[in-house]
Amino acid sequence: MNKVAVLGGGSLGLLLAGKLKASGCDCVLWTRTRLQASLVNARGITIEEREGDPSTLVPIEARPFEDVKAFDGFLLLAVKQTAIKDDFVIRLAEIVPVGGVIVLLQNGIGHAELLEQALPGRKLVIAVTSEGARRIDETTVRHTGIGETRLGEDVEVDKEHLLFIEREMKQAGLSVYLSKHLKDEILRKLLVNAVINPTTAILRIRNGEITQSKERLEFVRSLFAETFGILRSEGLSADESGLWNALLNVSQATSLNESSMLQDVLAGKETEIEFINGAIGRMAARQGKESPWNNAVTALVKAIH
Template sequence: MRIDMVGGGAIGLLFAARLATAGAAVTVWTRTQSQAAVLTADGISYREEEEGAHGFQVGVVSRCLADLKEPLAESGQPDKEHWIVLAVKQSHIDEELLLRLGWLVSAGTRILCLQNGVGHLEKLAGVLPHVALYAGVTTEGAKRFGETGVIHTGNGQLFWGPMRVNGSESDKKGEKSQNLWIKTLESAGFSATLSNDMNSRIYEKLLINAVINPLTALYDLTNGELPVNPQRKRLMYALYAETMEILSSDGLSMESDGWQRVLGVCQTTASNVSSMLADVRAGRETEIEWINGGVSRIAARIGLRSPLNDAICTLVSQLQVNENS
């Protein structure tokens, strides 16, 4: 199996390191030439978070996406077991990236998307309508250090499944490849579940992210600190209730209490700095438009109001402006 890991962030490096250790042929595609050069020379520095855990280096091939100037030439028969794992932020899925994804695709390629928020699948389907698209939701914990290091901060699960978006290609002959992909993931130590209800899985993650991520960014707090103050907790619940009503009206069905799920995530990831807070602190563009902005667009589509999500988008976007000014 050939795997192109598009994205050299924490999740990309985590999956690349463990898949390569399991024997898969992994290429890590990065945004910068410097990261690609160091990854190729030194590999990925991988370690578990537990105190005293032994770290190790994992050799991978790495290339910079900007250096890809034309479609990759296929030698002989196309590789029927080729997966592209898209592990970049929503804001990085632009025309340039979509063009290069098209150059990576060959007959039989499947793309697994690990993004937060909503809207990316439609964008991909519009450019690559004949490629089988899969959505993934992972609860694996990972933290990047330096350009090539990753710390596995907690075991989780990967739920993934095929998606048909805007008339995109269905994966009618994908059962063999799906089974091989599951075996490859499991041999790499991941708990992977093929799901036929990825829409609900995506909305569950969107619900949690829409409450925790923007409020930690606005208050400059870790996940665990967020619900400690009663006033913050009331705002959390109000944002949760609005988002839950919108997503439930558009098909979300949760097996457990959603509010307790949100509080549980805050507790189990208590020391975590959310990705949105990390972006605000670093002066980077956040994913607010694809998380709370995505909730607002869903609300508009189905005829509901979303005043809190609208306001949250405005506030976090202003933080981005201030950090970048």
């Protein structure tokens, strides 16, 4: 069991598949459309690195997801939560056998519980990544920000399987760690996404611009404070001032990036707002709290789509 499939031909999927294949991993890309699979088979994947670094062209086999048969290997699920619908999950159940390992790389929350119920007997590894990527076209991806990926270690997955995934991703030049405290990592990333993503999507700005005026700073500070209070009741352990500074650091470190939600809005695609701020609003309701800021940005982003 040393084969790897990356499912999803978006920005993260192209980046992971290209880097894994370039490093010598036995990796294949599964795409949502026949057209993209055909183009990748003809052209390979082009990875554009940071300014000044040469691009890498990686020949790789691609298959349309609907044509894939049973797969005995590791699956990196790099589609967005909006793609995880009933027909998609039915296909996953047909392809991934009981005992198969699926690494979940989605933003937001709720997908792990959904897939756990829909795919009994499969081993799900929850991952949190801050790698920045932007798809330029069907076969080209730009690596816009070097980040970290953390794999949940507190799961019923053989340690050797987790170590294999970690080793292959590190060999591909990615920073990867196993974590026994992934819930806190998930909540931290959810907090950052819940502030940066809707703000950039609504205002049509890059990450570094969210605090470039007094009015923007007041807006993101209010959204942050409300979200922090809700997530703290869910088990978020860090202090508020430390996380606020971390959020500002992320904004500056990725200042030229367009968030994934902004990219979806500009492309006219459905966003993941329901799985980020919408989910936080539902958390607040369960806690008996109000969430006017999260409810407002959820409604605004949905109205744009």
